[in-house]
Amino acid sequence: MKKFLYYPNFEPPNNTWLKFSLLYLDNFExxxxxxxxxxxxxxxxxxxxxxxxxxxxxxxxxxxxxASFNAINEAKRILRQTYESSFLFNRINIARDWRNKDSWDYQIFGEKFSYSWVQFCEDEEIGKQNNDGILLPRSLAFLYMTHLAKEIANDRNSNIITDNLDYDRYTSYSKVNPTNVRVKNKFIQGIIKLQVPKNLNDIPFKKLIEFRNKNRELITVFNSEIDSAEEMIGNGLSEQQFIDNYNKSLTEITKEVIKLGIDSATIPLGFYTLAQNSDALNQDYIKEILTGLSIIGGGYYGIRKALTDTRQERLCKKYLTRLNQL
Structure with a gap:
């Protein structure tokens, strides 16, 4: 799985986004x-x-x-075609906005750009150099940081992620945050909202950190199962349908037992322990329990396959259950 690269800020200004990230993102830079x-x-x-x-x-x-070279070229085009381009930033006249000195309130530090970017911005009167780097209008800073993020992501084979929704049209136009990634993240956040009984903002970071560290393997499995369902998500699978699917994760195992003609009332507790214990899938342990059911030949291997095939599902179900206990 590719690592995510977060931008435009040093850190997410919105605690909600960061708290969601603790519950489902593998890693970002x-x-x-x-x-x-x-x-x-x-x-x-x-x-x-x-x-x-x-x-x-x-x-x-x-x-x-x-990034400076690419940002200069794009900013030049936008200044030349202001009325055609302003919609990307949800504005009518973006050039006028950029030249409004009262809007120069976003700091980009000097380690992130070359002097050519400063020279261009000052020549066009759309920004001002200071001791730490350059002050820019927020939308122009977002344009620059988009190009910086694209350059770093390309160099490091990363996906780009942002919590900034104000310039969603520009991120779509720039193809930095593909539609499938945005849809998938929204889908996962929808699942978490359904499963976590409390408002996420009410849960302290300390508790979420402990939860993440305790459930790290399950988060990876959860993401894997989301990836497997990606096509269905694009075709309209709802968050609740995804949850319901994992509440039925023992279905395949039950089918295999039924095929053997075994009355479910006679199945010992050990089998259910095996079915729900993702760490118990070693052959000797399975044989020991299934021998107690007098299961031999193809029936044993059928149940073995069902247990193996649904291991990811059971772990995903376990994670959904633990989210519900937060």
Missing amino acids: SIIPYNRQHLITDEYREIHDKTDLVDFFSPEYQHGET
């Missing part, structure tokens, strides 16, 4: 220059130090050079 890492919040530092969710990536010189 934040673009933070080495000598700016002291600027992150204590909570974000704790997540970095105590979980495997977040890594920090410091951009290299060539990333800023290429």
